[in-house]
Amino acid sequence: MAPVKSLSGSVNRQLADAIASARPEADGVDPLLRRSDRADFQANGILALAKKAKANPRELATEVVSHIVTGEGLIKDVEVSGPGFLNITIADRAITETLAARAADGDRLGVPLKENAGITVVDYAQPNVAKEMHVGHLRSAVIGDALRGMLDFTGEQTIGRHHIGDWGTQFGMLIQYLFEHPGELAPADDVDGEQAMSNLNRVYKASRAVFDSDEEFKERARKRVVALQSGDKETLELWQQFVDESKVYFYSVFEKLDMEIRDEEIVGESAYNDGMPETARLLEEMGVAERSEGALVVFFDEIRGKDDKPVPLIVQKADGGFGYAASDLTAIRNRVLDLHASTLLYVVDVRQSLHFKMVFETARRAGWLKDGVTAHNMGYGTVLGADGKPFKTREGETVRLEDLLDEAVQRAAEVVRDKAQDLTEDEIQERAAQVGIGAVKYADLSTSPNRDYKFDLDQMVSLNGDTSVYLQYAYARIQSIVRKAGEIKPAAHPELELAPAERALGLHLDAFGDTVFEAAAEYAPHKLAAYLYQLASLYTSFYDKCPVIKPAPPQDVAENRLLLCDVTARTLHQGMALLGIRTPERL
Numbered sequence: 001m002a003p004v005k006s007l008s009g010s011v012n013r014q015l016a017d018a019i020a021s022a023r024p025e026a027d028g029v030d031p032l033l034r035r036s037d038r039a040d041f042q043a044n045g046i047l048a049l050a051k052k053a054k055a056n057p058r059e060l061a062t063e064v065v066s067h068i069v070t071g072e073g074l075i076k077d078v079e080v081s082g083p084g085f086l087n088i089t090i091a092d093r094a095i096t097e098t099l100a101a102r103a104a105d106g107d108r109l110g111v112p113l114k115e116n117a118g119i120t121v122v123d124y125a126q127p128n129v130a131k132e133m134h135v136g137h138l139r140s141a142v143i144g145d146a147l148r149g150m151l152d153f154t155g156e157q158t159i160g161r162h163h164i165g166d167w168g169t170q171f172g173m174l175i176q177y178l179f180e181h182p183g184e185l186a187p188a189d190d191v192d193g194e195q196a197m198s199n200l201n202r203v204y205k206a207s208r209a210v211f212d213s214d215e216e217f218k219e220r221a222r223k224r225v226v227a228l229q230s231g232d233k234e235t236l237e238l239w240q241q242f243v244d245e246s247k248v249y250f251y252s253v254f255e256k257l258d259m260e261i262r263d264e265e266i267v268g269e270s271a272y273n274d275g276m277p278e279t280a281r282l283l284e285e286m287g288v289a290e291r292s293e294g295a296l297v298v299f300f301d302e303i304r305g306k307d308d309k310p311v312p313l314i315v316q317k318a319d320g321g322f323g324y325a326a327s328d329l330t331a332i333r334n335r336v337l338d339l340h341a342s343t344l345l346y347v348v349d350v351r352q353s354l355h356f357k358m359v360f361e362t363a364r365r366a367g368w369l370k371d372g373v374t375a376h377n378m379g380y381g382t383v384l385g386a387d388g389k390p391f392k393t394r395e396g397e398t399v400r401l402e403d404l405l406d407e408a409v410q411r412a413a414e415v416v417r418d419k420a421q422d423l424t425e426d427e428i429q430e431r432a433a434q435v436g437i438g439a440v441k442y443a444d445l446s447t448s449p450n451r452d453y454k455f456d457l458d459q460m461v462s463l464n465g466d467t468s469v470y471l472q473y474a475y476a477r478i479q480s481i482v483r484k485a486g487e488i489k490p491a492a493h494p495e496l497e498l499a500p501a502e503r504a505l506g507l508h509l510d511a512f513g514d515t516v517f518e519a520a521a522e523y524a525p526h527k528l529a530a531y532l533y534q535l536a537s538l539y540t541s542f543y544d545k546c547p548v549i550k551p552a553p554p555q556d557v558a559e560n561r562l563l564l565c566d567v568t569a570r571t572l573h574q575g576m577a578l579l580g581i582r583t584p585e586r587l
């Protein structure tokens with residue numbers, strides 16, 4: 001593995017050095033480098049420096065320029081423009097050599113691993129036991145998986161936690177029903193995902209009906225909750241049946257989503273049961289929580305309800321029961337103290353942001369969230385229907401996630417079949433799954449997570465515009481060119497002059513690592529998606545203007561262009577993979 005310095009990184013360093021040579025007291029000033037239309041890069045940092053030094057910015061800029069070495073090594077040309085900007089042009093040779101070094105570095109494409117990597121526990125994909133998954137669970141799974149992909153690539157160590165809803169009073173009713181109607185739930189290893197969910201639905205509906213109509217059953221269900229909480233063996237066994245049956249269903253949905261979920265990372269609310277009494281005791285002893293009307297609660301000055309009354313976080317209810325907050329607080333203790341997390345990331349619907357605000361603040365006061373440990377809720381927005389209203393079926397019900405995924409795959413099959421030239425029906429179906437699921441993921445990831453977005457299948461599987469299908473086709477097209485090139489293989493020819501479209505593509509390719517690092521640090525998968533979309537667009541203009549095979553350019557030019565094709569394909573592939581999206585070799 002040989003990490004490659006990005007061109008912008010190297011330019012930045014040269015500029016910083018030149019600034020320090022011109023003005024030793026300005027050592028460490030940021031040259032504020034960015035890509036520009038005027039030249040390859042523009043640096044704006046001298047303006048602020050001149051203001052501070054009460055110097056003429058153009059004069060200062062000219063002085064800085066006199067300390068910059070230009071030539072074929074890196075910076076070909078630098079000029080002062082406007083009020084004191086620097087316009088910088090990179091040498092063609094440096095672009096080609098950098099790409100060649102990236103090409104030689106396998107899947108990492110020369111992207112270095114970060115220094116001082118930490119451990120991030122990512123809480124995502126957390127459906128609820130005995131309940132159907134819906135579009136809300138889709139977002140958490142898709143965003144969480146992409147964030148993990150990006151963070152892992154930077155060298156951060158991620159640990160997944162699927163905090164599934166597998167505990168609470170609702171299980172009293174279900175378990176009591178199963179107790180009275182044994183055999184209603186087939187053993188988990190006898191069913192597939194769909195049967196599992198339909199069994200769970202049936203039991204849920206049947207038990208709900210009795211619960212609502214039979215007061216005595218209600219009472220028995222209530223007692224069952226107490227039995228569950230006190231760890232009664234028979235009750236726990238029945239509860240386990242619900243969990244197991246649900247897991248069969250979860251796994252089938254995640255498989256459809258083309259997402260790997262590991263059993264040891266499914267650590268639901270119930271996993272923290274044993275620690276909850278201690279969590280409560282510690283909070284009370286430290287004075288972080290107090291008794292109020294029998295309950296153990298935490299107050300916050302700034303969190304108030306409508307009547308200006310403080311809204312507390314309830315750690316323990318008056319009846320002694322623990323709830324959602326207690327499990328999350330206990331989970332924090334585990335994640336920081338046992339898993340040694342430096343960052344806790346929660347990919348949970350924005351509607352739970354107040355809950356997390358209170359939980360984090362409580363954990364800070366208790367010292368469980370120490371200095372140097374960050375906790376962040378990536379609250380994501382709502383999935384809307386094509387009409388811009390919260391996503392519902394025509395009958396006004398929430399849409400089942402599987403139906404949605406099936407429909408996406410079906411629509412993708414139409415697109416693939418339409419374009420397919422030499423694909424068998426099996427291949428079409430396989431591609432359709434990759435295109436359809438990719439489309440769903442990309443539509444989600446290409447919008448800033450905190451915004452709502454429209455679930456519009458027509459738009460999602462469109463071949464034009466900012467869609468995964470467009471990116472997948474770009475990838476497949478490059479692969480086909482590389483195949484057609486036959487004997488001619490990618491090879492770097494740094495002595496060749498580059499056309500503008502080649503330079504633009506090359507410079508963009510060089511920014512892959514910096515983009516992934518920025519997107520990972522900001523938890524912003526949409527920045528990586530935007531980068532990839534622009535990459536495909538730049539490739540398209542390169543391909544239009546710079547023939548690779550037909551009409552045949554001189555062999556060295558063809559080889560150099562194939563190098564650009566090769567690095568583009570691998571960058572697209574790797575970037576999409578980080579987002580959890582496949583890039584089929586042929587489409």
Ligand code: ARG
Pocket residue numbers: 123126127128163164165328346348
């Ligand atoms: N199961 C919850 C729900 O569906 C989400 C859990 C989020 N994670 C957490 N640590 N509270 O709403």
